[in-house]
Amino acid sequence: xxxxxxxxxxxxxxxxEDLKNGLSQAKLRFRFPxxxxxxxxxxxxxxxxxxxxxxxxxxxxxxxxxxxxxPAKEEQEYVxxxxxxxxxxxxxxxxxxxxxxxxxxxxxxxIELIKKGKAYVDSQTSEEMALQKxxxxxxxxxxxxxNRSVEENLDxxxxxxxxxxxxxxxILRAKIDMASTNMLMRDPIMYRILHEYHHRTADKWCIxxxxxxxxxxxxxxxxxxxxxxxxxxxxxxxxxxxxxxQIYDSNKVRPKQREFARRNLSHTVVxxxxxxxxxxxxxxxxxxxPRMSTISGMRRRGYTPTAIRNFAETIGxxxxxxxxxxxxxxxxxREDLNKxxxxxxxxxxxxxxxxxxxxxxxxxWLDAENNPEEEVMTFRKVPFSKEIYIERDDFLGxxxxxxxxxxxxxxxxxxxxxxxxxxxxxxxTEIITSYDTDSKSGSGSxxxxxxxxxxxxxxxxxxxxxxxxxxxxxxxxxxSPDTHKDKxxxxxxxxxxxxxxxxxxxxxxxxxxxxxxxxxxxxxYFCVDRDSTADKLVFNKTVDLKVTVKNNDKKEENLLNSIPxxxxxxxxxxxxxxRQEFEVTFKSTISIIENTDLLxxxxxxxxxxxxxxxxxxxxxxxxxxxxxxxxxxxxxDKLQKLFNFSGASQSNIVRSEMVKAFGSKKYLLDHFRExxxxxxxxxxxxxxxxxxxxxxx
Numbered sequence: 001x002x003x004x005x006x007x008x009x010x011x012x013x014x015x016x017e018d019l020k021n022g023l024s025q026a027k028l029r030f031r032f033p034x035x036x037x038x039x040x041x042x043x044x045x046x047x048x049x050x051x052x053x054x055x056x057x058x059x060x061x062x063x064x065x066x067x068x069x070x071p072a073k074e075e076q077e078y079v080x081x082x083x084x085x086x087x088x089x090x091x092x093x094x095x096x097x098x099x100x101x102x103x104x105x106x107x108x109x110x111i112e113l114i115k116k117g118k119a120y121v122d123s124q125t126s127e128e129m130a131l132q133k134x135x136x137x138x139x140x141x142x143x144x145x146x147n148r149s150v151e152e153n154l155d156x157x158x159x160x161x162x163x164x165x166x167x168x169x170x171i172l173r174a175k176i177d178m179a180s181t182n183m184l185m186r187d188p189i190m191y192r193i194l195h196e197y198h199h200r201t202a203d204k205w206c207i208x209x210x211x212x213x214x215x216x217x218x219x220x221x222x223x224x225x226x227x228x229x230x231x232x233x234x235x236x237x238x239x240x241x242x243x244x245x246q247i248y249d250s251n252k253v254r255p256k257q258r259e260f261a262r263r264n265l266s267h268t269v270v271x272x273x274x275x276x277x278x279x280x281x282x283x284x285x286x287x288x289x290p291r292m293s294t295i296s297g298m299r300r301r302g303y304t305p306t307a308i309r310n311f312a313e314t315i316g317x318x319x320x321x322x323x324x325x326x327x328x329x330x331x332x333x334r335e336d337l338n339k340x341x342x343x344x345x346x347x348x349x350x351x352x353x354x355x356x357x358x359x360x361x362x363x364x365w366l367d368a369e370n371n372p373e374e375e376v377m378t379f380r381k382v383p384f385s386k387e388i389y390i391e392r393d394d395f396l397g398x399x400x401x402x403x404x405x406x407x408x409x410x411x412x413x414x415x416x417x418x419x420x421x422x423x424x425x426x427x428x429t430e431i432i433t434s435y436d437t438d439s440k441s442g443s444g445s446x447x448x449x450x451x452x453x454x455x456x457x458x459x460x461x462x463x464x465x466x467x468x469x470x471x472x473x474x475x476x477x478x479x480s481p482d483t484h485k486d487k488x489x490x491x492x493x494x495x496x497x498x499x500x501x502x503x504x505x506x507x508x509x510x511x512x513x514x515x516x517x518x519x520x521x522x523x524x525y526f527c528v529d530r531d532s533t534a535d536k537l538v539f540n541k542t543v544d545l546k547v548t549v550k551n552n553d554k555k556e557e558n559l560l561n562s563i564p565x566x567x568x569x570x571x572x573x574x575x576x577x578x579r580q581e582f583e584v585t586f587k588s589t590i591s592i593i594e595n596t597d598l599l600x601x602x603x604x605x606x607x608x609x610x611x612x613x614x615x616x617x618x619x620x621x622x623x624x625x626x627x628x629x630x631x632x633x634x635x636x637d638k639l640q641k642l643f644n645f646s647g648a649s650q651s652n653i654v655r656s657e658m659v660k661a662f663g664s665k666k667y668l669l670d671h672f673r674e675x676x677x678x679x680x681x682x683x684x685x686x687x688x689x690x691x692x693x694x695x696x697x
Contacts, residue, residue: 009317009580011050014258015058015226027253028060028225032086032093033215035067036078036199038272039287039294040085042265042308042329043230049312050260051228052091061094063222068100069214071198079199081287085295089305095222099214100200102221106209107161109217109247110172110190114153118246119190120146121156122173133186139179140186146175160193163206167193172207176242184239188212216240217247219255227257231321234259261321267474268293268326269482269489283493284475290529290540291475291497301472302517302527302542307336314587316580323480324584330543331591331627337517337525337542342370345382345410345457346520346539348469348503350389352461353431355415358386363460367442368411371519373666382506384412387461389504394456395431408455410521414439414447457521464504467537470529471499509537517542546594546628556595560602563589563621567614571653590625599629607638613651620646620654623668624661632667643672652685659691 008016019025032051034040040048055062064086068074086093113119122129122145134140148156160170172191180186190213195206219227229236240257248254262270269275270293278284278292287294290301298308311332315324345368365381388409395417398405402417409415413435421430438447478484478492509518517527524545529538563586570582593599599622606619619642623631631639646658662668663676680692 010319011054011226011228011258011260011317012057014256015054018225018256023225023253025058025060027223028058029063029094029223029253030054030060030226030228031063031065031097031219031222031224033065033067033218034082035070036075036082037070037073038078038276039081039292039296041270041272041275041293041295042268042298043262043270044085045089045295045308046263046312046315047228047230048086048089048091049309050317052086052089052093054226055094062091063095063097063224064093065097065218065222066099067211067215067218068098068198068200069208069211070194071196071208072194074199076199081296085299088299089295089308097218097222098200099209099218100198102214102218103201103205103209105221106214106217110157110213111154113174113246114157114172115150117150118175119172120148120153120175121160121170122146122187123170126168133183134178136181136183140183142178143173143187146187157191160191160207161205163195165193167195169193174213174243176239182235182238184212184235185242188239212236212239213243216243216255216257219257220244220247220252223253224255225253227255229257229259231259231261231319233257259319260317261319263315263318264321264323264480265293265329266323266326266479267476267481269476271482274482274489277490278475278493281490283490290470291472293475299515300527300530301540302337302515302525303333304336304340304517307333310336315584318580320581322581322584325588325592326474327592328584328588331588331625333543334525334545334627337519339373340371341517341519341525342380343368343372343519343521344506344509345459346467346469346503346505346509346518346523346526347389347391347457347459347464348471348501348520348523349392350459350464350504351392351395351428351431353388353390353395353415353433353458355386355388355433355435356418357434357437360386362386363462366411380508382411382508383460383463384409385460385462388458389461389464390431390456390458392428394454395428406452408439408441408452410455410457411441412458413437413441414450414452459504459506463507465507465510465537467503467505467509467539468531469501469503469526469539469541471501471541473497473499505537505539512537519545556593556598559589560593560598563602564614564618567617571614571651586621587625590621591627593626594628596629596633599626600634603629603634604638607641610641610645613649613654616642616646616649616654617651617657620657620661624657624664631665636671639668639671643675647675647679652687655679655683655685656688656691659688660695663692663695 030051032048052062066079110119122143124143132141132143156170157172171189173187174190176185176187178186189210191207191209193206194208197203237257244254275292275294279287284291288296288300290297311329364384366384367379368382370378370380404416406414406416415433415435417433419432420428423429436447438445440448473496474494475497476492477494481492482489512528514528514530514532520526525542526539527542529540532538566582566585570579573579603619603622606615609615643662646654649655662672683689
């Protein structure tokens with residue numbers, strides 16, 4: 001739903017302005033600069049997609065540079081994990097760099113700053129420094145060591161480097177301005193003493209540069225044109241530029257730091273310190289626990305790189321922080337898995353079902369489709385026999401009035417419930433049924449077309465493969481667990497975030513490998529966990545088939561009713577950032593609505609005002625982003641009406657969104673492919689054509 005102007009976010013606008021002002025595109029260079037003190041999380045994923053996405057868009061190199069300036073917290077394990085995560089997301093870096101590559105250059109520049117009287121060794125304690133630094137409204141006081149001679153500063157700094165002093169005995173500070181309104185400019189620390197083993201330089205250095213000194217200079221040495229950081233680094237920009245002023249050569253590219261806002265995700269924490277705390281206190285099993293917000297955790301849970309990239313694109317880049325509902329990420333995951341995950345049958349709470357009139361010892365191998373979203377349908381064979389497993393809840397749903405009730409077994413026959421067997425505790429252990437021999441699915445018989453109350457999945461008992469199935473819920477019960485000043489975020493950990501069951505899966509999964517993804521029909525999406533062995537399959541639940549957010553009907557109705565007003569505001573504002581925020585709201589709100597009647601009513605209501613661009617947009621949004629409403633249940637004449645009026649709309653936003661709505665749903669594409677092709681031939685708006693390109697039409 002982007003406009004032509006919207007296709008450039010404010011970061012891209014900065015780059016375009018620099019190119020217009022004379023910066024050669026050949027000199028564009030970006031970087032992703034993680035600190036190897038933990039695993040990357042979903043927030044880093046957005047930054048990765050931003051920087052490497054710019055590299056792709058502008059055909060420019062992107063460096064992966066590790067900010068390894070604090071060996072007390074850094075490990076090679078984290079370096080390796082970060083590289084795996086970036087590669088898994090689908091990106092390749094031009095060069096692998098480290099801040100430690102530049103320790104000698106940084107040291108040499110520091111010597112020159114000392115000689116110029118722009119840096120000095122301070123011997124105060126950290127408590128003394130904090131007192132003399134002042135407050136945001138009160139200027140600082142000069143350190144008693146600020147006016148040491150150049151000779152004394154050089155001597156002390158060299159001795160710091162040579163390891164003659166204990167940690168904390170001295171630091172090196174830049175001499176800037178103790179009265180600056182920006183407290184970061186009040187003689188910031190450049191070096192501190194650390195007697196720690198470094199994972200790359202071993203014991204060579206006893207002093208290590210601070211982030212602010214190392215970061216901009218590393219950018220400069222690599223000739224990074226644009227250094228993008230999150231918003232908390234905005235106050236650091238002045239210092240970034242001051243340090244560059246000291247070493248900048250006008251014949252080289254001068255890096256430019258600019259900032260974008262974090263996009264916080266609900267029901268998660270994205271602080272590496274807090275994620276480490278979860279691991280250390282054994283509230284999760286590891287950094288890659290599927291409940292974690294780390295990229296490794298999401299990969300292990302079964303999320304796909306495409307889904308995470310789509311999520312990053314959907315939430316976009318903004319200047320204001322915003323809390324994004326995790327259901328939007330899950331929507332992106334569900335949408336991608338729906339296209340690629342084979343459908344299989346698995347029973348999570350099995351109860352034995354016996355078909356009394358099925359021949360003893362007989363078995364059939366039935367055709368089952370792998371994925372209805374495939375362009376060319378493929379099938380597999382599933383075994384059927386006299387005894388099968390079904391979900392206990394599928395039977396219990398009939399309550400006590402079950403005798404004579406009929407259901408269809410997916411890909412198989414219609415069965416009729418006859419009686420049940422219970423154990424001494426009253427638990428059902430066996431369900432007795434009979435089957436209609438003429439009702440085999442796909443046989444074309446009259447009986448096979450008979451309508452019954454529902455279709456259920458099953459697994460042949462003698463062919464069943466046992467599996468451990470891990471069912472995950474939100475790790476935190478609170479939407480924003482780490483924003484409560486008076487409470488520890490750990491108080492909101494969900495004690496029921498993991499439930500493990502032993503179920504059975506169809507025998508085609510015997511050879512499934514780690515990371516393989518499947519849709520367990522009628523249940524959800526699952527992937528094979530790395531704990532699987534030849535003797536025991538282990539599956540992680542990735543995401544439900546439908547949204548798991550538990551909204552009551554009134555709340556959902558209020559959410560839907562808010563969208564037309566937001567659409568009106570979307571069309572009225574020229575603020576591109578606000579438009580982007582509206583887009584995120586539209587998509588996430590519609591995706592979490594479970595009540596299909598409400599969705600259908602909103603769709604029909606929109607069609608009653610078909611000449612209004614707001615209504616047209618709303619109807620198309622419902623089709624594209626609803627995860628509950630089956631478009632096949634909408635009368636074809638209504639879909640035809642929406643297509644015709646949207647295609648003739650004066651709004652290129654409406655036309656573009658209609659292309660994405662009708663072109664992304666297989667059912668609609670089958671019915672409207674020719675009309676979409678005709679529309680494309682007569683279309684000359686770049687934004688609408690981009691929508692066709694996106695769908696590869």
